[in-house]
Amino acid sequence: MNNFLSFFTPKETKFFPVLKQLSQVSIRASELMIELLQNYNHETISDYYKLIKEEEKKGDTLTNKIFDDLNSTFITPFDREDIHTLANKMDDVTDIINTCAKKIMLYNPKQIPASTLQIAVVLKKCTIAIDKAVQELDILKKNPKNVKQYCKQLHDYEHDADDVYENFLIELFENEKNAIEVIKIKEIMSELEKATDIAEYVGKIIQTIIIKYA
Amino acid sequence: MNNFLSFFTPKETKFFPVLKQLSQVSIRASELMIELLQNYNHETISDYYKLIKEEEKKGDTLTNKIFDDLNSTFITPFDREDIHTLANKMDDVTDIINTCAKKIMLYNPKQIPASTLQIAVVLKKCTIAIDKAVQELDILKKNPKNVKQYCKQLHDYEHDADDVYENFLIELFENEKNAIEVIKIKEIMSELEKATDIAEYVGKIIQTIIIKYA
Amino acid sequence: MNNFLSFFTPKETKFFPVLKQLSQVSIRASELMIELLQNYNHETISDYYKLIKEEEKKGDTLTNKIFDDLNSTFITPFDREDIHTLANKMDDVTDIINTCAKKIMLYNPKQIPASTLQIAVVLKKCTIAIDKAVQELDILKKNPKNVKQYCKQLHDYEHDADDVYENFLIELFENEKNAIEVIKIKEIMSELEKATDIAEYVGKIIQTIIIKYA
Numbered sequence: 001m002n003n004f005l006s007f008f009t010p011k012e013t014k015f016f017p018v019l020k021q022l023s024q025v026s027i028r029a030s031e032l033m034i035e036l037l038q039n040y041n042h043e044t045i046s047d048y049y050k051l052i053k054e055e056e057k058k059g060d061t062l063t064n065k066i067f068d069d070l071n072s073t074f075i076t077p078f079d080r081e082d083i084h085t086l087a088n089k090m091d092d093v094t095d096i097i098n099t100c101a102k103k104i105m106l107y108n109p110k111q112i113p114a115s116t117l118q119i120a121v122v123l124k125k126c127t128i129a130i131d132k133a134v135q136e137l138d139i140l141k142k143n144p145k146n147v148k149q150y151c152k153q154l155h156d157y158e159h160d161a162d163d164v165y166e167n168f169l170i171e172l173f174e175n176e177k178n179a180i181e182v183i184k185i186k187e188i189m190s191e192l193e194k195a196t197d198i199a200e201y202v203g204k205i206i207q208t209i210i211i212k213y214a
Numbered sequence: 215m216n217n218f219l220s221f222f223t224p225k226e227t228k229f230f231p232v233l234k235q236l237s238q239v240s241i242r243a244s245e246l247m248i249e250l251l252q253n254y255n256h257e258t259i260s261d262y263y264k265l266i267k268e269e270e271k272k273g274d275t276l277t278n279k280i281f282d283d284l285n286s287t288f289i290t291p292f293d294r295e296d297i298h299t300l301a302n303k304m305d306d307v308t309d310i311i312n313t314c315a316k317k318i319m320l321y322n323p324k325q326i327p328a329s330t331l332q333i334a335v336v337l338k339k340c341t342i343a344i345d346k347a348v349q350e351l352d353i354l355k356k357n358p359k360n361v362k363q364y365c366k367q368l369h370d371y372e373h374d375a376d377d378v379y380e381n382f383l384i385e386l387f388e389n390e391k392n393a394i395e396v397i398k399i400k401e402i403m404s405e406l407e408k409a410t411d412i413a414e415y416v417g418k419i420i421q422t423i424i425i426k427y428a
Numbered sequence: 429m430n431n432f433l434s435f436f437t438p439k440e441t442k443f444f445p446v447l448k449q450l451s452q453v454s455i456r457a458s459e460l461m462i463e464l465l466q467n468y469n470h471e472t473i474s475d476y477y478k479l480i481k482e483e484e485k486k487g488d489t490l491t492n493k494i495f496d497d498l499n500s501t502f503i504t505p506f507d508r509e510d511i512h513t514l515a516n517k518m519d520d521v522t523d524i525i526n527t528c529a530k531k532i533m534l535y536n537p538k539q540i541p542a543s544t545l546q547i548a549v550v551l552k553k554c555t556i557a558i559d560k561a562v563q564e565l566d567i568l569k570k571n572p573k574n575v576k577q578y579c580k581q582l583h584d585y586e587h588d589a590d591d592v593y594e595n596f597l598i599e600l601f602e603n604e605k606n607a608i609e610v611i612k613i614k615e616i617m618s619e620l621e622k623a624t625d626i627a628e629y630v631g632k633i634i635q636t637i638i639i640k641y642a
Contacts, residue, residue, distance in 0.1 A: 071425045106383045169534045179393035179607035183400075186611075211499040285639040320597045393607030397614075 014073075015066060015083050016138050022062045022090045023131035029055040029097040030124040033192075036101060037117045042108060049101045056098035063091040082212070086205050090130060092198045097123070100191035107184040115168040119192045122161045126199035129153045133206050144210050151210075154203030161196035165189065228287075229280060229297050230352050236276045236304050237345035243269040243311040244338040247406075250315060251331045256322060263315045270312035277305040296426070300419050304344060306412045311337070314405035321398040329382040333406045336375045340413035343367045347420050358424050365424075368417030375410035379403065442501075443494060443511050444566050450490045450518050451559035457483040457525040458552040461620075464529060465545045470536060477529045484526035491519040510640070514633050518558060520626045525551070528619035535612040543596040547620045550589045554627035557581045561634050572638050579638075582631030589624035593617065 029052055036048035066087040070080050104112070133150035140147060168189055176182050243266055250262035280301040284294050318326070347364035354361060382403055390396050457480055464476035494515040498508050532540070561578035568575060596617055604610050 067422075068425065071422065102380075106380055107387055108384075166530075166534055170536075173535055173608065173612070177608070179611065180387065180391070180396055182608055182611060183393065183396060184387070208495070208499065211496065281636070282639065285636065316594075320594055321601055322598075394601065394605070394610055397607065397610060398601070 013138060015069065015087075016134075018062055018066050018069075019083075019087060019090065019134050019137070020131070022059060022066075022087060022094075023127065023134045025055050025059045025062065026090065026093045026097075026127040027124070027131055029059075029094045030120065030127045030195075033097050033101065034117065034120045034124060036104070037112060037120055040104070040112050045101075045105045045108075049105045052098050052101040056094050059091045059094040063087050082205070082209055086202070086209070089198055089202050089205060090134075093127060093130070093195055093202070096191055096195040096198060100188060100195070103184075103188050103191060107188065109181060109184040109188065112188070113168060113172070113185060115164050115171075116189055116192060118164045119161050119168075119189065119196070122157050122164065123192060123195050123199070126154055126157045126196055129157065130199060130202050133203070137206075137209075140210060140213065147206060147210060151203035151207050154200045158196045158200035161193055165193040227352055229283065229301075230348075232276055232280050232283075233297075233301060233304065233348050233351070234345070236273060236280075236301060236308075237341065237348045239269050239273045239276065240304065240307045240311075240341040241338070241345055243273075243308045244334065244341045244409075247311050247315065248331065248334045248338060250318070251326060251334055254318070254326050259315075259319045259322075263319045266312050266315040270308050273305045273308040277301050296419070296423055300416070300423070303412055303416045303419060304348075307341060307344070307409055307416070310405055310409040310412060314402060314409070317398075317402050317405060321402065323398040323402065324395060326402070327382060327386070327399060329378050329385075330403055330406060332378045333375050333382075333403070333410065336371050336378065337406060337409050337413070340368055340371045340410055343371065344413060344416050347417070351420075351423075354424065354427065361420060361424060365417035365421050368414045372410045372414035375407055379407040441566055443497065443515075444562075446490055446494050446497075447511075447515060447518065447562050447565070448559070450487060450494075450515060450522075451555065451562045453483050453487045453490065454518065454521045454525075454555040455552070455559055457487075457522045458548065458555045458623075461525050461529065462545065462548045462552060464532070465540060465548055468532070468540050473529075473533045473536075477533045480526050480529040484522055487519045487522040491515050510633070510637055514630070514637070517626055517630050517633060518562075521551075521555065521558070521623055521630070524619055524623040524626060528616060528623070531612075531616050531619060535616065537612040537616065538609060540616070541596060541600070541613060543592050543599075544617055544620060546592045547589050547596075547617070547624065550585050550592065551620060551623050551627070554582055554585045554624055557585065558627060558630050561631070565634075565637075568638060568641065575634060575638060579631035579635050582628045586624045586628035589621055593621040 032048060032052045032055065036045065036052070039048070067084065070084055073080075129150045133147050133154075136143070136147050136150075169186075172182060172186060176185070246262060246266045246269065250259065250266070253262070281298065284298055287294075343364045347361045347368075350357070350361050350364075383400070386396060386400060390399070460476060460480045460483065464473065464480070467476070495512065498512055501508075557578045561575045561582075564571070564575050564578075597614075600610060600614060604613070
């Protein structure tokens with residue numbers, strides 16, 4: 001049932017280029033988020049949001065293409081499920097970056113704490129690790145070592161993001177006495193942290209694929 | 215594996231009437247939510263909540279019936295999965311309307327903004343579109359055109375709800391200075407918006423069913 | 429496809445002892461949460477958090493063991509899916525207890541309401557009911573009566589937790605005028621309530637297993 005060859009038949013490999021495009025979109029979205037945070041003010045925010053929104057739309061188009069192709073390709077349901085979940089969660093990273101940018105624009109917080117930039121830098125590292133892992137999916141059978149290493153990195157980055165987030169929460173509740181600003185900033189930061197959680201989950205999906213097929 | 219005939223065998227069609235009842239329950243719940251919002255005050259709220267709760271229970275009973283029937287019917291696991299997911303998400307729409315009504319009752323906000331009614335009206339349109347799509351599931355093979363149209367509507371309605379929700383957030387943070395009221399109203403409104411997200415997702419499930427079977 | 433014998437072949441029964449260990453971890457985590465709440469102050473909290481975190485790590489190790497074993501065992505995909513979901517959700521109970529303990533430590537609320545302890549006591553009952561149900565999974569075919577009873581209990585306990593949570597919300601919004609404390613306490617309490625939801629969901633997964641295999 002778990003045919004370890006199946007991942008390398010032409011039917012499945014046609015999904016690889018689209019998955020690579022999807023990871024490139026995530027990298028670009030995370031870079032834009034870093035720029036947004038470095039230049040945050042009430043004038044620049046809507047321009048950056050538009051740029052991130054464009055990436056989010058590209059991600060949606062690519063994911064829909066994968067879903068349509070999966071539904072019209074005669075591959076085993078289990079391969080289908082794996083590719084479906086992988087594409088879906090990879091796209092979720094971009095979606096959450098987009099949601100975060102939208103919340104910054106709509107909530108219009110007075111200031112954005114420095115820790116948001118710290119976590120966005122970690123998030124960019126995550127999207128690069130996912131991209132590298134996806135680049136090597138097609139040589140998974142020959143050499144799974146590198147891919148395993150990228151998944152390990154994703155796990156470590158999520159840990160880094162957790163540490164930043166925890167210190168952020170302690171400081172926020174100690175120093176910010178305006179409850180409405182607490183609501184705004186906590187939610188914005190929580191989105192960024194969630195994006196690193198999803199990135200780690202992408203790593204877990206890839207690890208499962210390694211166990212099943214490599 | 216994806217037998218496009220399977221959706222029309224007696225084993226599967228027996229689920230259609232229950233799915234129709236489920237969409238009727240959602241319509242009724244969304245209508246009650248509109249009435250609740252039009253007549254909101256601390257006296258009426260618990261009566262409306264009770265009525266919505268009754269619909270939620272009806273929805274649960276119908277969904278459980280579908281699950282039990284699915285588990286005791288010898289249909290292919292993929293058809294089972296599709297019907298299971300469809301019923302589950304259709305019922306989630308009613309569940310979220312119920313959660314929203316409960317929060318209004320428990321949180322007891324001073325005022326409810328007009329945008330809640332706007333989004334509830336969009337939500338009613340969503341439940342009607344789902345109902346129409348489900349009505350035609352059994353003629354999906356002969357004529358998928360209408361069903362595709364209803365799914366397109368669900369996508370557009372979700373967009374409408376998003377616009378209302380975004381304007382609501384901007385206004386809320388500009389005008390409401392009482393942080394506790396912000397917490398209450400934001401959560402209530404967020405539930406209504408989430409219900410339209412789920413309704414759109416029901417449309418996506420139906421679109422997948424069209425691709426696989428029609 | 430749904431071979432009711434499959435749950436009792438040596439391939440599947442090897443998962444039972446690990447599932448039992450997993451439910452024991454949840455019991456211990458819920459007991460530590462009760463102690464944490466009974467002794468809450470800014471000095472003790474970090475010690476209790478460390479102890480709960482250890483249980484969370486044990487749960488992760490056990491769940492990963494189950495996942496790895498599942499992926500390398502030739503069992504039917506449907507049995508795999510059921511065991512996977514069951515282990516995952518059982519572990520979620522411990523994860524949420526851990527998240528709750530972490531939030532208490534990071535948020536550092538001035539006081540913790542008595543209702544948190546009430547809900548933690550219900551949660552302990554839930555973990556015990558899950559443990560009893562899992563203990564009897566291997567005699568499910570001979571005697572599903574007890575297991576059904578434990579699932580019924582999980583449903584009732586979730587109801588109890590809901591009642592406590594609803595009264596808590598009404599009181600919180602009536603009495604707590606510090607919005608930042610509202611944010612903190614509401615989130616902490618919400619985690620505990622969510623843990624009982626997940627426990628009830630574990631019961632539903634087991635009920636599905638009974639219908640499919642027993």
